[in-house]
Amino acid sequence: MNLVLLASAVGCGNSEQKSSKNSAKEATAKQSLTHKPTPITQKITPCLWVDKDAKAVVKYYLSIFKDGKLKEFHRYKNPPQENGQAGQDYFETAVMEIGDIEFSILAAGPYFKFNESISFVIKCKDQAEVDYYWEALTANGGEEGACGWCKDKYGLSWQVVPVEYFDLINSSDAKVREKAMRNTFKQKKLILSALK
Incomplete structure (x- = not known):
């Protein structure tokens, strides 16, 4: 898996920064006309990396924490890997709220596992x-x-x-x-x- 490609696909890599300054300015101007930024309701959000199926993960936690809710769900197409190896075609993100805390879910493959340090x-x-x-x-x-x-x-x-x-x-x-x-x-x- 190429984590750089995964990261850049959701806008957290720096590959876009290498494009021309004019393109970046134009994109920013267009976005400001069509999209208002989401207000920050929680400064720090735990992000949970799971293997697959962000919706199923959220459904599981909402079955336990009854006062929770699904706030967002998105599916993104993975770009082709530079090394030519086959990878997942897509990854998913979700935002759920349980116990008045927002959690982000990133369903992006079996590359990382939870442990007791968190x-x-x-x-x-x-x-x-x-x-x-x-x-x-x-x-x-x-x-x-x-x-x-x-x-x-x-x-x-x-x-x-x-x-x-x-x-x-x-x-x-x-x-x-x-x-x-x-x-x-x-x-x-x-x-x-x-x-x-």
């Missing part, structure tokens, strides 16, 4: 909510980890945590802190009653 913390109001997210994320190919960590079916890591947990591990009472921390290491899904 995870998303779900702050749950009670044990029932912990149970719901844990079951939903570990079902259908997801997997349980330790200490409240799990992976969904795409391999993305989540920490499913009751908000009261933070009070326990940061308590001014050393016994409360120590019990909560000690029992955390004995659990997969966090069970609040066993941490208290």
Whole structure:
């Protein structure tokens, strides 16, 4: 795969900068007449690279996070690769909103995989909510980890945590802190009653 070609296809490469200044000015002038820039609603947006089918990825997450929505979907044709090797004909992007956060989805081939160096913390109001997210994320190919960590079916890591947990591990009472921390290491899904 030629990442430079992929990047330039969505306008993030620098190949366009080598064209004439007049062409760039003309394109900018035309765009300003026909398109108003999208207002920035969120300064930093996590981008999740998946193998394929951005719509299916969004559908999966919206089935778990019920207050979410699909905001955008686009399909782009990949340019031919310079080395002549066959590659994907197209790639897709989507923007979804879950938990009041926008996520970008880039479905562009099996070149990168998730790992635990990035995870998303779900702050749950009670044990029932912990149970719901844990079951939903570990079902259908997801997997349980330790200490409240799990992976969904795409391999993305989540920490499913009751908000009261933070009070326990940061308590001014050393016994409360120590019990909560000690029992955390004995659990997969966090069970609040066993941490208290």
